[in-house]
Amino acid sequence: MNPDAQHLWRAPRWALAFLLACLGMLGPFSIDTYLPAFTGIAQSIGATPVQMQQTLSAYLFGFAVMNLFHGALSDSFGRRPVVLWGIAIFTLASAGCALSQHIGLLVFFRAVQGMSAGAGIVVSRAVIRDMFPPADAQRVMSQVTIYFGVAPAVAPMVGGFLFVNVGWHSIFWFLTFVGVVLWISNFRLLPETLHTTHKQPFNVRNLMRGYWELGSSPRFLMLALASGIPFNGMFLYVLSAPVFLGEHLHLSPGQFFWFFTLTISGIMGGAYVSGRLAGRIKPKHQIRHGFVIMIVVSLANLALNMLFPAQAWWALFPIAIFAFGWALMVPVVTLMVLDLVPERRGMASSFQACIGSLANGFVAGVISPLVMHSTVGLALASTLMMSIGVFSWLWVKPRVT
Template sequence: MPHSATRLWRAPRWALAVLLAALGTLGPFSIDTYLPAFEGIAQALGATPVQMQQTLSAYLLGFAVMNLFHGTLADSFGRRPVVLVGIAAFTLASIGSALAGHIGLLIACRALQGMAAGTGMVVSRAVIRDLFPPAEAQRVMSQVTIFFGVAPAVAPIIGGWLFVHAGWQAVFWFLAGVGTLLWLTAWRALPETLAPAHRQSFDLPNLVRGYVLLGSDRRFWLLALASGVPFNGLFLYVLSTPVFLTEHLGLGPTQFGWFFVTNIAGIMAGAWASGRLAGRMPAARQVRLGFAVTTLASLSSVVGNWVWPAALPWAFVPLTAYAFGWALLVPVVTLMVLDLCPERRGLASSLQASVGSVANAVVAGVLVPLVVHDTRQLALASALLMGIGLVAWHRVRAQVPLPPH
């Protein structure tokens, strides 16, 4: 049962949303900040394009693997300790990245960064559902998504500026500073929302039972695909920015921010709309509306790229609309996943994040190299990823009963 939110958090609710968004955005923030320095790092360390791609793939794989355990640990030891340890490890890995003198060490430090960065995202979702009932949780989740959108918008701007004026190491020193500040803030302000009586025992049989229980629930896998894979339709472009923005659109490192600003504006607008619709529109209808927007955006992008060469400003318009549709549906589907297993919300959040992270890693390591040099293939791959989520949603609605929401 949820705790009293007013007892555990006495500050304004928007301040809680900002804190949880900061925790949740640490993972994507540490990707978006270093992307503008991609080519500079390669030149400084003598790295091949394949090795540079491994710095991203190692991060995403580490993120995916540890996401399986962040929530389980939080179900056993509480939310606060897991968050604080995770942020501390991220900070140390950022320092190691800044000091890396060869590409192998950078890849290892990036893997450690990824393993630690998912802590905040996984645990913050569980904290929201610990504190609030469904409709209110959707509003808070939407607020988190709005604030979540600010960091990726400014991250490439900061990363590009630091790279141009202070070198690529400054990017990772900056991330270490962010980790330190976030750790101090969480230590002072983050409440413990999981009562001792509700914690799970940390032993192997109990952990296995939890994974088997949720892993055998078909609803979980379909909902996880519906929420996680469509994001990759947009993330595909994020990972492709060094080529998409420079080779196809002719932008420089300090101009990367325009891409992120327009797409984050779509995410923020969609999240705001999702919060406004909470309790006013049935959850399933809201998800359908979100998928309708992403479908139209994907089709527009495919047709546009097949008819015209990629150019500004039209190349950004379908992506912004896609971001709006995704943000409209994802708070609803995320809460549906958490409510499948109320006594193990951390575990549910972990497995959901892992599905998305594995998809991220596959997109980064396999799909991006195949399609990045052709905007028509980029648009088609994005549409196919969205289609996977759409099919999963229709299957879960048509064949498997959902919990009340």
């Protein structure tokens, strides 16, 4: 923690949480906003479905790769410069997407978007731990999780509205506008939270040593898996929403909001309870409660889908309850990841985000297309991804304080 933290931010704590949450939302929001316009973009620029899929893969690949470096750079040059440069490049790339007239340019600018968007989520986590002691950091992380969890669900609705009413170019102009607002806000408000005595020397040998220490640490890897993989048990349904909601549950596009509303409510409720429990119960107990909720609801969801045809009146609730359990435990696990290497919190956040991003990309590109046409397949895949998180936590639990 920065010893001068109390002098760096004098506004209410929720205001800093909101600023950091907006940074964290930028990545997942820009992943999903343009998905409703896939077909329209393809027709407009003469792209095939496979080529359009490359625009998503390029973004996710760039996001995952650069997540390895955003935090490490912030450990050396400071949190503020990395955030400002990341937002600036994202804003220019968004404008490039809006102006693209053929698929090659769109793929390129989507890759640049992905490479820059991760700076917000990676650095914002490090800022929280720079500024607050453990219990307070958990409360702020929970507030950030509330906002962060909203992004993947709200983004398709915003993108669909813009596409239908203004056209696909407006989606990327909207992201450009978001980038401008975020840059101005952070330029004016975000303090430098990395204390000068905590800066790491910027050289290849030091970076490689840090990556090796993290990559060869079973405790770090298991904690990163415990926090990142279960998210995909819920994210899988978001990625598969058009098929899951339209074909399986027979909902019209105008009724899709029920799914997103319930899922968002679950995330917000879990994150709120997580913040309320901070300092009141042991972190390990809170993580256990979150995983127990996810285990029970995942098994119930799988059994129901195996026994009965999926119907909207019951099939949406298990996902919302799962989201509650995930949001209850993930702020605590994330702080444990950062505190494993307090001298390299930025790099730890980078590595954790990279693992999560690679998992998201694999689910989006491989798992979702394989299982989306079966409700049993979706429930089984969700349960298996949650199980990876459970086993990772059970392995690491006796080895963390």
